[in-house]
Amino acid sequence: PVLVTRTYTITDACDNTTNDTQTITVGDATAPVIVAPDDITIEACTAEASTVTAANSGFAYSETSVTLNAGDVNTFLGLQGASVTEACDYTVTYVDSQADTCPVLVTRTYTITDACDNTTSDNQTITVDDTTAPAVTGSITASDLEGCSASDAPAAATSVAGLEALAGDLQIADACSADGLLTVTSSDASDGNTCPEVITRTYTVTDACSNESVDIIHTITVDDTIAPVVTGSITASTIEGCSASDAQAETTVAGLEALDGNLAIADACTADGLLTVTSSDASAGTCPLVITRTYTVTDPCSDKSVDIVHTINVDDTTAPTLTAAAANSTVECDGTSDPGGAFVTWLANNGGATATDACGSVTWS
DSSP, X not given: OEEEEXXXXXXXXXXXXXXXXXXXXXXXXXXXXXXOXXXXXXXXXXXXXTTSOHHHXXXXXXXXXXXXOXXXXXXXXXXXXXXXXXXXXXXXXXXXXXXXXXXXXXXXXXXXXXXXXXXXXXXXXXXXXXOOOOEEESOBOOXXXXXXXXXXXXXXXXXXXXXXXXXXXXXXXXXXXXXXXXXXXXXXXXXXXXSSEEEEEEEEEEOTTOOBOOOEEEEEEEEOOOOOEEESOBOOEEEXXXXXXXXXXXXXXXXXXXXXXXXXXXXXXXXXXXXXXXXXXXXXXXXXXXXXXXXEEEOTTOOBOOOEEEEEEEEOOOOOEEEOOSSOOOOOOOSSSOHHHHHHHHIIIIIOOEEEOTTXXXXXX
């Protein structure tokens, strides 16, 4: 403080004097008042002098105390919410510290000191945050794959490099995170159909501050276009019979493979019991009747096998059965008409003889 010594002197009529002293202390004991600027938020990746600058916060980031000059004080007083209350001379300083990530919280402490070393401090919080999602340009080209179901689709990409390596012109970039620090997640949805099954794979890229990109769609079509595979063949068959109806066609793969020969049928996607067997016949000749039977095996995706041919000879090798008349008989013929016809008529009416054959009518001679 300033110490004022005030000396009082008293003098009487005869010039006798006496002095006494008063000490007056003149001091500034009132602390100045400073109010920090309003809290602000800055879009940036980190808190440093290049991101927290004079342009966006009034002063550049500094973890070392900075004393403001007269011009800086005017800048301070121009910030929203800032003020100083002090009658005497003063100085203003600030210093920064930071904590946390996403966001980074910068505490800027302003301190005012008057000529008598009275001080007051106030804090401003500067929030530095990355709120910008990774940028996505381009797209992934749709894929057509040979397979039986969604399980045949390739594994989903798990990195930005893997995504960008897929067919197409997809590009991903983030202002704050290198590609290797971005997280790639995905989910699959099937249309529930078969032949083909369409899978919609949705990717999302997330940066270190949990900002998510727009959905990145990859359409994968899985289809079974491979026909059942046929190896070996069916051995030609000869059966006793009268017509093509005596040769029943097989209706299952198991039935086909059980026929004579070394036929084997396999499908990459479908169990034997779910394959459809159809056949068609072409025939020629009699005694034997030669049937060319063509089988086709079809999977649930309508893929058809090569023709499987089975040659079947249907032949009647059994003689008619004759039941003779009860007694020897004589029939008169005029020598000109058909003796066979007369004889047969006579047998039917008188002799009781009959003739039968498994395949139809018989000819008498």
